[in-house]
Amino acid sequence: xxxxxxxxxxxxKPSETLSLxxxxxxxxxxxxxxxxxxxxxxxxxxxxxxxSFSYSGSTYYSPSLRSRVTKSVDASKNQFSLKLRxxxxxxxxxxxxxxxxxxxxxxxxxxIWGRGSLVTVSS
Amino acid sequence: EIxxxxxxxxxxxxxxxxxxxxxxxxxxxxSNYLAWYQQRRGQAPRLLxxxxxxxxxxxxxRFSGSGSGSDFTLTVGRLEPExxxxxxxxxxxxxxxxxxxGTKVEIK
Numbered sequence: 001x002x003x004x005x006x007x008x009x010x011x012x013k014p015s016e017t018l019s020l021x022x023x024x025x026x027x028x029x030x031x032x033x034x035x036x037x038x039x040x041x042x043x044x045x046x047x048x049x050x051x052s053f054s055y056s057g058s059t060y061y062s063p064s065l066r067s068r069v070t071k072s073v074d075a076s077k078n079q080f081s082l083k084l085r086x087x088x089x090x091x092x093x094x095x096x097x098x099x100x101x102x103x104x105x106x107x108x109x110x111x112i113w114g115r116g117s118l119v120t121v122s123s
Numbered sequence: 124e125i126x127x128x129x130x131x132x133x134x135x136x137x138x139x140x141x142x143x144x145x146x147x148x149x150x151x152x153x154s155n156y157l158a159w160y161q162q163r164r165g166q167a168p169r170l171l172x173x174x175x176x177x178x179x180x181x182x183x184x185r186f187s188g189s190g191s192g193s194d195f196t197l198t199v200g201r202l203e204p205e206x207x208x209x210x211x212x213x214x215x216x217x218x219x220x221x222x223x224x225g226t227k228v229e230i231k
Contacts, residue, residue: 049220062219109158109173
């Protein structure tokens with residue numbers, strides 16, 4: 001069973017950039033059958049999708065976050081990453097990485113999730 | 124953007140009872156690209172159902188999904204103690220991918 005594990009700073013100051021990494025085991029980030037995604041959940045609230053992307057570069061962004069998001073993939077480390085600029089208190093959330101099966105024409109639900117990484121924005 | 128409305132917000136039931144959760148989309152979800160997730164306290168979401176009615180790998184058959192178009196239902200046949208959790212629906216037919224606000228199934 002593939003596993004995903006997020007790692008991040010825990011605490012970020014307002015206006016700074018958040019950097020998160022998701023380490024993949026039991027699968028390869030270069031696997032063309034999958035997209036890799038980020039989803040977040042503010043404390044006590046629901047889930048918000050941020051971005052999904054493939055190793056080949058095909059990417060889908062949430063329109064509300066697109067201008068602040070940078071994603072990347074490091075095949076040598078079997079990891080993928082998220083950067084979110086201009087962090088504010090409203091960005092405080094648990095950030096999850098997840099895997100999404102995709103064919104040439106469509107993508108499926110998120111079948112594997114990491115445990116999540118709590119990020120607090122505070123000075 | 125497709126808005127998903129889940130109801131009820133809270134469902135109070137006893138172990139052994141049947142749970143029926145609803146998810147209504149603001150527009151038709153093409154190809155029934157609708158999923159259900161379970162989130163236990165302090166844990167990540169877990170995929171239960173995809174394609175509106177297909178059980179994910181390892182999911183017990185007491186979980187079933189139905190519906191099409193803009194109205195979908197998750198049914199838990201007989202609630203086990205570990206089933207008391209929050210359930211989210213999600214559409215993956217169009218970008219942005221969206222989730223409902225969840226239904227909490229609590230012990231009565």
